[in-house]
Amino acid sequence: MEKIRRIGESARWADVLVYQGIARWVEVANDTSVGARAQLSQVFIQLDKTLQLVGSTRSQLLEVTIFLSDLTFVPILNELWDQWIDSNHPPIRACVQCGLQGNIMAEFVVHAAVGDG
Amino acid sequence: MEKIRRIGESARWADVLVYQGIARWVEVANDTSVGARAQLSQVFIQLDKTLQLVGSTRSQLLEVTIFLSDLTFVPILNELWDQWIDSNHPPIRACVQCGLQGNIMAEFVVHAAVGDG
Amino acid sequence: MEKIRRIGESARWADVLVYQGIARWVEVANDTSVGARAQLSQVFIQLDKTLQLVGSTRSQLLEVTIFLSDLTFVPILNELWDQWIDSNHPPIRACVQCGLQGNIMAEFVVHAAVGDG
Numbered sequence: 001m002e003k004i005r006r007i008g009e010s011a012r013w014a015d016v017l018v019y020q021g022i023a024r025w026v027e028v029a030n031d032t033s034v035g036a037r038a039q040l041s042q043v044f045i046q047l048d049k050t051l052q053l054v055g056s057t058r059s060q061l062l063e064v065t066i067f068l069s070d071l072t073f074v075p076i077l078n079e080l081w082d083q084w085i086d087s088n089h090p091p092i093r094a095c096v097q098c099g100l101q102g103n104i105m106a107e108f109v110v111h112a113a114v115g116d117g
Numbered sequence: 118m119e120k121i122r123r124i125g126e127s128a129r130w131a132d133v134l135v136y137q138g139i140a141r142w143v144e145v146a147n148d149t150s151v152g153a154r155a156q157l158s159q160v161f162i163q164l165d166k167t168l169q170l171v172g173s174t175r176s177q178l179l180e181v182t183i184f185l186s187d188l189t190f191v192p193i194l195n196e197l198w199d200q201w202i203d204s205n206h207p208p209i210r211a212c213v214q215c216g217l218q219g220n221i222m223a224e225f226v227v228h229a230a231v232g233d234g
Numbered sequence: 235m236e237k238i239r240r241i242g243e244s245a246r247w248a249d250v251l252v253y254q255g256i257a258r259w260v261e262v263a264n265d266t267s268v269g270a271r272a273q274l275s276q277v278f279i280q281l282d283k284t285l286q287l288v289g290s291t292r293s294q295l296l297e298v299t300i301f302l303s304d305l306t307f308v309p310i311l312n313e314l315w316d317q318w319i320d321s322n323h324p325p326i327r328a329c330v331q332c333g334l335q336g337n338i339m340a341e342f343v344v345h346a347a348v349g350d351g
Contacts, residue, residue, distance in 0.1 A: 002347075004296065004323070006323070006324070009324055011316065012315065013324045013325065013326055013327040014325060017296055017326050020254070020255065020256070021137065024326050025326055026327065026328045060121065062121070062134055062136055063134070067330045071216050071217075074218060081129065082128070085129070087129070089121070089126075090126055090127070090128070090131050091134060092131050092133070092134050092141050092143055092226075093129070093130040093143065094143045094184070094224060094226050095218065096215035096216060096217055097216025097217070098215050098216070098330035099305050099330060099331025099332070100330055101305055101308060107328060107330060109299070109326075109328050113119075113136060138254065139253075177238065179251055179253055179258065180251070188334075195246070198246065199245065202245075202246070206238070206243075207240070207245070208247065208251060209248050209250070209258050209260055210246070211260045211301070211341060211343050213332035213333060213334055214332055214334070230238060
């Protein structure tokens with residue numbers, strides 16, 4: 001069986017896991033003491049770092065599931081998303097409102113293709 | 118690396134994305150001005166169209182995650198689901214209640230196997 | 235196309251589905267008449283059984299999405315999770331609060347690598 005590759009794992013979870021050419025990870029703002037725009041801005045910056053870490057790019061995103069603590073953040077999300085995404089190679093996207101832990105306002109679950117399998 | 122295939126992409130997201138023999142997409146009723154039964158009925162009709170579009174069938178569904186705006190829609194969902202699904206080859210299914218955008222009452226995230234990889 | 239393998243399927247859904255070396259399933263406590271700790275304890279016992287059934291192990295978990303009916307269960311979840319998980323080979327994990335059916339307090343969606351593809 002192909003090896004499972006984990007990056008930045010703690011005892012509780014892997015920060016990123018790569019298997020069969022697909023990287024999977026959960027992205028939440030590192031600093032959740034701030035508001036929705038600042039949290040979402042952080043998430044997109046962090047996503048770039050994670051993509052680079054795993055050898056992927058924005059154009060290789062497959063699926064992004066976005067859990068927001070409040071749907072009133074959707075216009076901010078869309079504004080930042082539209083600036084960030086590769087509009088010629090976008091992923092599929094689901095976006096729903098859920099209760100999130102602590103002061104988290106956005107939790108992204110991301111699947112992206114990686115070059116090296 | 119295998120090519121990522123997108124169908125019906127807008128600048129914001131892909132309608133359907135196929136990678137490594139699995140199609141992924143988010144299905145929401147095209148007309149969300151109607152009630153739960155009518156929205157869910159639309160979703161199942163749309164699912165058939167999307168399956169055909171990607172070269173898949175009901176029997177090749179792998180995983181369906183259903184976000185409902187209200188769990189009181191579950192009996193309607195199950196009634197329509199049971200009529201629609203290939204009961205000899207069903208997918209796994211999760212179903213939870215979340216806040217959904219606008220007047221959306223059901224948001225499906227679907228993974229299905231496709232014949233041509 | 236590779237065959238889709240289903241285990242324990244009912245007419246409505248597959249209990250477990252294996253495709254391309256990845257098992258997917260939804261785990262909910264068999265007895266939901268009990269409280270959060272008892273439901274979560276059941277889920278972890280059931281997860282071991284399902285992993286064994288599909289020829290996988292805790293160390294091959296890829297992704298666990300946890301829907302809780304109430305985020306106040308997170309400390310209990312984490313306590314049981316930390317005892318159960320292979321802390322050297324953990325999966326990625328997302329955890330959000332949603333409305334769940336009936337008296338369900340925790341619904342897990344699991345992806346795990348299986349040895350035999």
